Amino acid sequence: MTPAGPLGDHPQRDYARKLQLFNAFAGPDLQALMSAAGVKPGMHVLDAGCGTGETLERLAGIVGPGGLAVGVDLSAPHIAASASNAIRTGQLQADVARLPLRAGSLDFIWCANTINHLRDPVDALRGMSSLLRPGGRIALGQSAFLADMYFAWDLRLERLVNEAVRQYYRERYALDERDLTSVRALVGLMREAGLDDVRPQTIAIERISPVDVATEAYLREAIFLQTWGERLKPYLAEADYAELERLCDPQHPSYALRRPDFHFIHTFTLVSGSH
Ligand SMILES: C[S@@+](CC[C@H](N)C(=O)[O-])C[C@H]1O[C@@H](n2cnc3c(N)ncnc32)[C@H](O)[C@@H]1O
Structure with a gap:
């Protein structure tokens, strides 16, 4: 296996x-x-x-309808959700x-928040590139090259929470800090894999209170409960964890998403290169 x-x-x-x-x-x-990265009708x-x-x-x-879009994922449950x-x-x-696909058969490959999940990213990137026709492009996207801003009013707590998350991941996956952050070198990765005309673009996705339903669901469930939550308790001082709990609790008067100064910034960096 x-x-x-x-x-x-x-x-x-x-x-x-x-x-x-x-x-x-x-x-x-x-x-x-x-579209900005070059995906076009018919591709x-x-x-x-x-x-x-x-x-x-x-x-x-x-x-x-004149083009073709194919998705590949390692996880059977994700593929099942995707198919529905x-x-x-x-x-x-x-x-x-x-990948069981024909060399030279693709115009464009999109790969978001995935390259950091691979054991040998350069080798995978070379393999994926070989599926592109000459001049075809591959784009690697990653969230949060620049630290997300969650607590506009409290950089200190935000910094401690980010550090606690990294400590949690380091212990859970037995990785060191450099392994966890090496994905920031996407430009180098593309060049090492032999891609030409490498171009980066970073966007900021920004939301302020009152946030829309999709933003609230993402922050409350995926970040406040899953990424943070109880699992950060061992990595924060008692008072900081208590403050974080109050900010993340929709029932509490201090709930972050109800604050008039709530301003969330999430960056997404796309680096594309051609074959
Ligand atoms: C953080 S998710 C990103 C998913 C999607 N690109 C998105 O932006 O929502 C990483 C995905 O990579 C998949 N993955 C991890 N290792 C993989 C591999 N070796 N081959 C294919 N997919 C893989 C995981 O199953 C997961 O669906």
Whole structure:
């Protein structure tokens, strides 16, 4: 059996709900990036690490009936969720490092928040690039190259919470700080894999209170409860954890999303290169 990826991915792993929450929140902003990166009607495109398929649907919408959009993901539960979401696309459960697709058959590959889940990203990137026709492009997207802003009024608590999250991941996956942050070198990764005309673009997705339903659901469920929550308790001083609990509790008068100074900034960096 293939060993799990550096962040614990394997064919039965399921975090579909978190992916759906993220895509409902960020999807419209990411769609604009797809067109800017060069996805056009009629193209044959691949969503590598397609998760629950919301992005695949958006890609299919851009390439239109004359094009083709295919999604690949290692996780069977994610592929199942994707198949029920995405109606005009094909989905395949496979490892993006060993794709059963024809060399030179694709115009564009989109790969968001996935390259950091792979054991050998350069090797996977070379393999994916070989699927592109000459001049075809691959775009790697990653969230939060620049630290997200959650608590505009309290940089100190935000910094401690971010550090606690990193400590949690370091212990859970036995990674060091450099392993966790090496994904910021996407430009170098692209060049090492032999891609040309490498271009970065970073967007900021911003929300202020009162936030829309999709943003509230993403922040409350995926961040406040899952990414933070009880699991950060061992990594924060008692008073800081208590403050964080109050800010994350919708029943508490201090709930962050009701504050007039709530201003959330999430950055997403897309680096594309051509074959
Ligand atoms: C953080 S999620 C991002 C999903 C999607 N691109 C999105 O933006 O919502 C990472 C995805 O990569 C998938 N994945 C991890 N390792 C993989 C591999 N070796 N081959 C294919 N998919 C993989 C996971 O199952 C998961 O769906």
